[in-house]
Amino acid sequence: MLGIHPLDILVLFLYFIIISVTGWWSSRKIKDTGDFFIGGRRFGKFLTAMLSFGTGTHADQAVGVVSKSYSVGLSGIWYEWMWLLVNPFYWIFAAILRRLRVVTTADYFRQRFNQNIAALYAFLAMVILMLNIGTMVLGSSRIIEGLTDGAITFFWGVIIITLLFVFYGLAGGIVAAALNDVIQGVLTIVFSFLLIPFSLAKVGGFHALHQKVQATADYNMFTLIAPKGITAFFVFMIVVNGIFNWVVQPHVIPSSTSCKTEMDSRVGVTYGNFIKRFCTIAWAFTGVTAIALLPNLDNPDQAFGAMARLLLPVGLVGLLIASLLATIQSTGAVLMLSGSSIFVRNIYSVYFEKGKNEAHYLLAGRIASLGIVVGSLAFAVLLPGVVKALEIFMVLPALLGVPFWMSIVWRRANPASTWASFIASTLVWMYTEFMTEMPLPWQMVSYLSAGLIVGFIVGSITKPLPKEQLDPIYKRLQTPVLEEEHLESDLVEGHSL
Amino acid sequence: MKEPKKVFNHPDWEIYWPSRITLWGFLLAWFFVGLIIAFTMILARIGA
Numbered sequence: 043m044l045g046i047h048p049l050d051i052l053v054l055f056l057y058f059i060i061i062s063v064t065g066w067w068s069s070r071k072i073k074d075t076g077d078f079f080i081g082g083r084r085f086g087k088f089l090t091a092m093l094s095f096g097t098g099t100h101a102d103q104a105v106g107v108v109s110k111s112y113s114v115g116l117s118g119i120w121y122e123w124m125w126l127l128v129n130p131f132y133w134i135f136a137a138i139l140r141r142l143r144v145v146t147t148a149d150y151f152r153q154r155f156n157q158n159i160a161a162l163y164a165f166l167a168m169v170i171l172m173l174n175i176g177t178m179v180l181g182s183s184r185i186i187e188g189l190t191d192g193a194i195t196f197f198w199g200v201i202i203i204t205l206l207f208v209f210y211g212l213a214g215g216i217v218a219a220a221l222n223d224v225i226q227g228v229l230t231i232v233f234s235f236l237l238i239p240f241s242l243a244k245v246g247g248f249h250a251l252h253q254k255v256q257a258t259a260d261y262n263m264f265t266l267i268a269p270k271g272i273t274a275f276f277v278f279m280i281v282v283n284g285i286f287n288w289v290v291q292p293h294v295i296p297s298s299t300s301c302k303t304e305m306d307s308r309v310g311v312t313y314g315n316f317i318k319r320f321c322t323i324a325w326a327f328t329g330v331t332a333i334a335l336l337p338n339l340d341n342p343d344q345a346f347g348a349m350a351r352l353l354l355p356v357g358l359v360g361l362l363i364a365s366l367l368a369t370i371q372s373t374g375a376v377l378m379l380s381g382s383s384i385f386v387r388n389i390y391s392v393y394f395e396k397g398k399n400e401a402h403y404l405l406a407g408r409i410a411s412l413g414i415v416v417g418s419l420a421f422a423v424l425l426p427g428v429v430k431a432l433e434i435f436m437v438l439p440a441l442l443g444v445p446f447w448m449s450i451v452w453r454r455a456n457p458a459s460t461w462a463s464f465i466a467s468t469l470v471w472m473y474t475e476f477m478t479e480m481p482l483p484w485q486m487v488s489y490l491s492a493g494l495i496v497g498f499i500v501g502s503i504t505k506p507l508p509k510e511q512l513d514p515i516y517k518r519l520q521t522p523v524l525e526e527e528h529l530e531s532d533l534v535e536g537h538s539l
Numbered sequence: 540m541k542e543p544k545k546v547f548n549h550p551d552w553e554i555y556w557p558s559r560i561t562l563w564g565f566l567l568a569w570f571f572v573g574l575i576i577a578f579t580m581i582l583a584r585i586g587a
Contacts, residue, residue: 130571519553
């Protein structure tokens with residue numbers, strides 16, 4: 043039935059019951075949205091690490107790395123490992139973000155610039171979230187298609203996954219997602235490494251693996267720097283781009299600032315992300331092993347699911363599907379509701395319907411949620427594959443990452459320079475992406491340079507923002523957390539220690 | 540509170556020299572990066 047063993051279906055149902063009960067139990071402990079978004083700034087190093095790992099790790103990323111490694115060899119690891127070389131910078135960035143003492147990234151843009159820039163960020167964040175959900179749905183549907191040997195087709199996979207997170211989210215499941223994410227985090231680590239011993243046993247050990255994989259290519263498939271596609275320059279540029287990209291991803295400020303101290307933030311964010319880099323090794327080896335075991339797959343995105351079906355014993359396949367669906371259920375719901383909340387808070391209630399009651403905004407939020415789902419499904423259907431989606435995801439946040447960093451280090455950065463930088467880098471990216479055959483690293487050089495140069499020129503020739511608006515922000519950046527007595531009366535509305 | 544020192548003594552620029560915790564933590568994180576890459580390369584060479 044459904045291309046999987048009845049015992050796997052039983053495991054699937056049991057798992058759903060357990061996850062629903064734990065979700066309901068944990069939801070009773072969270073009282074308001076402040077508790078949900080930043081946990082009342084009470085998290086320690088371990089919880090921050092698990093939160094950073096959980097919110098930043100999805101099944102589609104495993105699919106992407108397995109898919110790319112299946113296509114180009116071990117160097118496919120860089121599609122996620124681009125963040126490995128950005129990881130040490132989190133040690134610095136986490137403290138900066140924590141010192142901003144804001145709840146969301148839009149709040150920072152509002153305080154540093156104005157409401158219009160916050161709305162611009164909100165719009166981009168919604169597109170990023172839709173892309174996130176779309177990629178997650180796309181990647182997970184491919185896994186399910188592979189796991190069920192096509193009994194559940196890609197189309198039906200998309201429908202089932204979407205219904206799961208939409209109902210979970212709209213029924214108020216957002217508060218239950220935190221514990222669910224921790225359980226998924228542990229299972230993600232387990233499943234990442236579980237396939238390795240099974241696949242090595244099947245292929246006949248490391249030596250046989252090397253022989254079989256090398257026979258398919260004319261270059262070394264086990265080197266981290268490959269002659270095709272992923273070169274040293276590619277890796278260097280995705281690291282530079284990552285520095286601009288990471289800070290403005292919608293989940294980063296909430297997960298970096300949910301802890302009590304700067305040290306908790308530094309340790310939790312930096313080492314929580316190192317756990318993910320470790321899992322990535324297993325994903326890449328799974329992709330390379332798939333070359334030996336399943337050399338003729340139609341679509342590389344199916345490699346992860348097909349490997350699991352081939353290698354995992356009865357029962358574990360059901361657990362993998364259940365774990366996958368539950369991850370999507372919680373993460374998809376969080377992303378969908380985060381997007382609708384960003385829309386209602388920064389766009390709808392500011393530009394369309396001011397001063398309405400809570401029930402009005404709740405309804406608007408629900409309608410916006412459905413709009414976000416439609417946008418996400420469009421991404422899932424229109425995107426040619428998970429790897430292309432990851433490439434677009436590398437670009438979009440960086441377009442506002444450039445003005446973000448300019449605003450942190452340069453007092454003359456103002457709304458005009460931010461608009462100019464964003465428009466310039468967006469136009470250059472669109473030109474290089476759609477009108478030329480320019481490789482991704484050179485696209486990054488082009489749009490980042492355009493954003494920096496145009497932003498700098500416009501900021502230099504236009505009037506800077508008043509000192510009274512800027513001084514409190516720069517003073518917060520220089521004041522360590524828990525030494526707020528030095529901030530005196532600088533804290534204004536919207537700040538949270 | 541000790542006043543942090545600016546990299547450029549210019550009123551428009553807000554770039555500061557890193558603290559000792561920032562510097563040593565940053566270097567330690569790079570050490571971990573090296574460790575993870577070395578581990579992967581060793582793993583890739585087994586059986587070659």
